[in-house]
Amino acid sequence: MTAVQKISKYVLVFLKYLSLVFFSIVAVLPLVSVLITAFKTDTEYQQTNVMTLPESWLNFSNFTQAFVKANMGRAFVNSTIILICTLAASVLIGTQLAYVLNRFKFPGNSLIRNLFLFASLLPGVAMQVSVYEIMWKLHFINTLPGYIVLMCGTDVISIYIYIQFFENIDFSLDESAIMDGASYFTIFYKILLPLLKPAIVTSCILKGVGTYNEYYMAHLYLQDQKRLGTVATSLYTFVGPLGSKYNLICAGVIISLLPALIVFITCQKQIYSGLTAGSVKG
Amino acid sequence: MTATTRSAKPAGRTFGQWLKSRDGQKVLVMIAFMIIPLALLFTFTYLPFAEMFGFSFYDMKYIGTRKFVGMKNYIKVFQRDDCFGALKLSLYYMAGSVVQLVLALYLATILSFKVKGGSIFKGFMFFPFLVNGIAIGFIFKFFYTRGFVFDTVLQWCGFQLDNLPYWLRDKRINNISLVATSVWRYFGQNMVLFIGAIMSVDSELYEAAMLDGANKFQQFKYIIMPSIKTIITLNVILSITGSLSAFEPPYVITDGANGTGTYFVVMNEIAHTQQKVGLASAMAIVLLLIIFAATILQKLFFKYVFKNAEDEDLNAAAKRDKKLAKLAARKAGR
Numbered sequence: 044m045t046a047v048q049k050i051s052k053y054v055l056v057f058l059k060y061l062s063l064v065f066f067s068i069v070a071v072l073p074l075v076s077v078l079i080t081a082f083k084t085d086t087e088y089q090q091t092n093v094m095t096l097p098e099s100w101l102n103f104s105n106f107t108q109a110f111v112k113a114n115m116g117r118a119f120v121n122s123t124i125i126l127i128c129t130l131a132a133s134v135l136i137g138t139q140l141a142y143v144l145n146r147f148k149f150p151g152n153s154l155i156r157n158l159f160l161f162a163s164l165l166p167g168v169a170m171q172v173s174v175y176e177i178m179w180k181l182h183f184i185n186t187l188p189g190y191i192v193l194m195c196g197t198d199v200i201s202i203y204i205y206i207q208f209f210e211n212i213d214f215s216l217d218e219s220a221i222m223d224g225a226s227y228f229t230i231f232y233k234i235l236l237p238l239l240k241p242a243i244v245t246s247c248i249l250k251g252v253g254t255y256n257e258y259y260m261a262h263l264y265l266q267d268q269k270r271l272g273t274v275a276t277s278l279y280t281f282v283g284p285l286g287s288k289y290n291l292i293c294a295g296v297i298i299s300l301l302p303a304l305i306v307f308i309t310c311q312k313q314i315y316s317g318l319t320a321g322s323v324k325g
Numbered sequence: 326m327t328a329t330t331r332s333a334k335p336a337g338r339t340f341g342q343w344l345k346s347r348d349g350q351k352v353l354v355m356i357a358f359m360i361i362p363l364a365l366l367f368t369f370t371y372l373p374f375a376e377m378f379g380f381s382f383y384d385m386k387y388i389g390t391r392k393f394v395g396m397k398n399y400i401k402v403f404q405r406d407d408c409f410g411a412l413k414l415s416l417y418y419m420a421g422s423v424v425q426l427v428l429a430l431y432l433a434t435i436l437s438f439k440v441k442g443g444s445i446f447k448g449f450m451f452f453p454f455l456v457n458g459i460a461i462g463f464i465f466k467f468f469y470t471r472g473f474v475f476d477t478v479l480q481w482c483g484f485q486l487d488n489l490p491y492w493l494r495d496k497r498i499n500n501i502s503l504v505a506t507s508v509w510r511y512f513g514q515n516m517v518l519f520i521g522a523i524m525s526v527d528s529e530l531y532e533a534a535m536l537d538g539a540n541k542f543q544q545f546k547y548i549i550m551p552s553i554k555t556i557i558t559l560n561v562i563l564s565i566t567g568s569l570s571a572f573e574p575p576y577v578i579t580d581g582a583n584g585t586g587t588y589f590v591v592m593n594e595i596a597h598t599q600q601k602v603g604l605a606s607a608m609a610i611v612l613l614l615i616i617f618a619a620t621i622l623q624k625l626f627f628k629y630v631f632k633n634a635e636d637e638d639l640n641a642a643a644k645r646d647k648k649l650a651k652l653a654a655r656k657a658g659r
Contacts, residue, residue, distance in 0.1 A: 071452070158366060176373075176380075279459065281463065
């Protein structure tokens with residue numbers, strides 16, 4: 044290697060790391076500034092620049108205050124109930140549908156697939172104009188069960204993840220079970236469902252993050268915020284009179300981010316692979 | 326398993342017997358497994374879709390009397406400046422998504438090769454995708470406030486505060502500020518998708534290319550690009566339709582004030598605050614039609630482009646095959 048080649052190689056490596064570091068900073072800077080501010084006392088917040096580090100990293104008073112003011116205890120309970128019910132129901136519904144669509148050939152099979160695919164193209168915000176009317180008629184507004192039923196509805200990505208997974212499970216497995224006289228229900232619950240576990244984990248993480256972060260529909264259909272607020276909508280408490288107490292708001296924001304952060308750190312790989320799997324076909 | 330599923334009830338068997346047979350079981354399981362998802366799909370997607378179409382011809386609120394007005398709502402959509410005119414803002418979001426895609430592709434290419442601390446960089450850049458919308462609203466209201474985070478950082482870089490605009494109020498810049506938050510949120514996610522696609526490329530291709538002395542740029546152009554064409558196409562289509570239906574950044578950060586109200590923000594306001602459900606429905610239908618038209622046009626466009634490219638690519642593919650063959654020969658000769 045000549046000297047010129049060597050130098051240009053070092054320059055390239057330097058540029059590579061420079062851009063990685065730069066964009067990583069861009070990504071975390073807004074979050075770091077929020078974290079810094081969350082630890083500041085009221086006087087500190089008013090007197091120092093936002094980017095000055097707080098005097099004490101152990102000042103948790105903003106966090107406790109935000110937690111109480113935004114009624115976040117209740118919100119975490121609600122979000123947990125919604126998460127568990129939605130995930131359980133949509134796993135069951137999704138895997139069953141994928142099973143039928145993948146294993147049985149029948150007229151209308153591809154029509155059903157296309158109906159789901161087309162549904163995913165409709166922008167959610169636009170649909171809520173009339174979904175709201177239907178939720179009203181069903182008396183689903185301001186009830187947790189109603190909201191949960193709505194959230195179980197259209198979820199094309201996980202159906203596709205399941206169908207893809209079914210495609211890789213050998214058909215001879217079903218056939219030998221049929222020979223042994225097992226019913227289709229037994230085949231599905233006893234043989235196939237356990238094999239689907241990785242796909243279920245992947246889609247649960249994706250759907251879970253989406254459900255936890257959902258605020259538009261939650262705000263629309265769970266209007267009684269004191270009783271039915273979720274973690275995301277509990278942050279609405281800080282709109283209005285509290286709107287300029289950013290040290291408090293930042294603490295609230297950080298609390299709402301913690302569950303997502305924990306899931307991200309523990310399940311990074313599944314999140315990445317889930318996104319990739321969902322995008323290829325979707 | 327045979328493909329005959331709609332087996333009619335054979336003569337000489339009772340319904341009960343048929344139900345117990347394989348075919349009967351099959352139909353039973355199909356009904357049991359599909360009825361709930363299809364009911365949900367119908368109730369929360371296709372029924373509202375049909376209703377919305379109906380609403381668009383009425384002057385109505387969610388509760389109360391309805392008055393048939395024919396095409397008046399549609400005429401209003403095109404006449405009112407805050408409705409159809411709001412689609413101009415989509416251009417900002419389209420430009421933003423181009424930046425986002427290019428950036429994501431660049432970073433994905435870097436991260437697909439050996440990089441120290443690669444997964445940490447990846448994690449940092451991806452995490453914004455997991456932040457909930459309301460939090461994003463607060464984070465960026467805070468970030469862009471006069472003299473706060475963004476201004477401070479720019480002052481560190483030598484800018485004077487007096488020369489800096491009000492990021493969310495100044496009409497010349499506020500839409501760009503909002504688009505930037507959207508890029509911030511999604512570039513890491515796009516990057517992860519691209520990394521996934523690049524990783525699925527056969528690594529022998531890179532080895533072959535390296536042995537032939539191809540540089541990084543050539544590797545990118547001839548090996549990476551062709552193999553992730555599909556996912557890029559998909560993302561371009563998604564980002565254009567996404568730009569037309571841009572909603573979240575203005576909704577959570579500025580609430581559509583100071584000329585940042587995109588089409589959907591205006592529609593949301595008309596539907597849920599003013600309760601002019603008919604007009605909002607007409608707006609939704611108009612935009613849906615535009616989105617479908619855009620999607621179909623793009624699909625046709627990409628089909629046309631790639632068809633031409635494919636013809637050219639035959640040469641490239643042949644070259645690639647030759648390279649692989651050469652590599653195999655070299656390995657065998659060793």
